[in-house]
Amino acid sequence: MYFRVIEDARSSTLGYLLADLDTLDAVAIDPPPGQEALIGALLDERGLRLQYVARTHVHRPDHADCSALCAHSGAACVAGTEIAGVPAVLRLGQGDTLVFGGEVLRVLATPGHTPACVSYQWRDRLFCGDVFDVGGCAVGDSESDPGLLYDTLTLRIFALPGETLVFPAHRLKGRTVTMVAEERRRHAHVAGISRESFVTGMAFRRTVRPRIAPAPDGRSGG
Numbered sequence: 001m002y003f004r005v006i007e008d009a010r011s012s013t014l015g016y017l018l019a020d021l022d023t024l025d026a027v028a029i030d031p032p033p034g035q036e037a038l039i040g041a042l043l044d045e046r047g048l049r050l051q052y053v054a055r056t057h058v059h060r061p062d063h064a065d066c067s068a069l070c071a072h073s074g075a076a077c078v079a080g081t082e083i084a085g086v087p088a089v090l091r092l093g094q095g096d097t098l099v100f101g102g103e104v105l106r107v108l109a110t111p112g113h114t115p116a117c118v119s120y121q122w123r124d125r126l127f128c129g130d131v132f133d134v135g136g137c138a139v140g141d142s143e144s145d146p147g148l149l150y151d152t153l154t155l156r157i158f159a160l161p162g163e164t165l166v167f168p169a170h171r172l173k174g175r176t177v178t179m180v181a182e183e184r185r186r187h188a189h190v191a192g193i194s195r196e197s198f199v200t201g202m203a204f205r206r207t208v209r210p211r212i213a214p215a216p217d218g219r220s221g222g
């Protein structure tokens with residue numbers, strides 16, 4: 001088992017490199033833009049082959065273009081949606097699996113932050129992109145859907161074992177890892193209200209909070 005966190009401070013993004021050290025097959029999840037050289041060096045260090053570049057979600061426009069990494073490494077790009085500029089994206093949905101060596105990534109459809117967000121479950125870990133950027137969903141752009149986010153949180157994410165380690169695409173309140181049980185507690189207000197109330201509350205937040213300018217990392221409100 002091989003696991004490395006790749007953080008790009010400039011864009012405030014977190015990516016992950018996983019590998020099976022027996023077969024040397026590797027997967028990069030949400031590789032931060034501009035980190036191709038670092039990822040290449042990490043692969044070379046262990047003699048790893050990058051089999052997949054897995055994206056949890058893609059904004060339009062895409063500020064985390066992975067086409068250079070895919071082209072240079074020969075890795076297949078996988079995501080829940082098509083990606084402009086990246087040919088032959090392998091589209092994944094709920095229940096799909098990605099096998100690399102003797103390891104398996106299980107795909108969960110987790111829409112809300114964007115319509116085609118997916119999360120990847122590997123061993124005791126979940127890579128969920130911006131699923132927990134609930135506030136960002138409220139003030140986000142037309143890509144977000146609070147109703148779908150409510151379903152994702154209550155039916156998919158919080159249903160996972162509480163011990164599941166959660167690795168987001170951006171730091172959560174300064175932290176790079178949390179647990180499902182901890183996020184359940186932090187978002188207890190979500191589980192305690194109806195879908196309709198959640199959507200209404202988000203709509204209210206949208207009216208009282210001004211639409212924020214794009215973050216330095218290019219995210220549009222998350």
Ligand SMILES: [Zn+2]
Pocket residue numbers: 057059113130219222
């Ligand atoms: Zn996002």
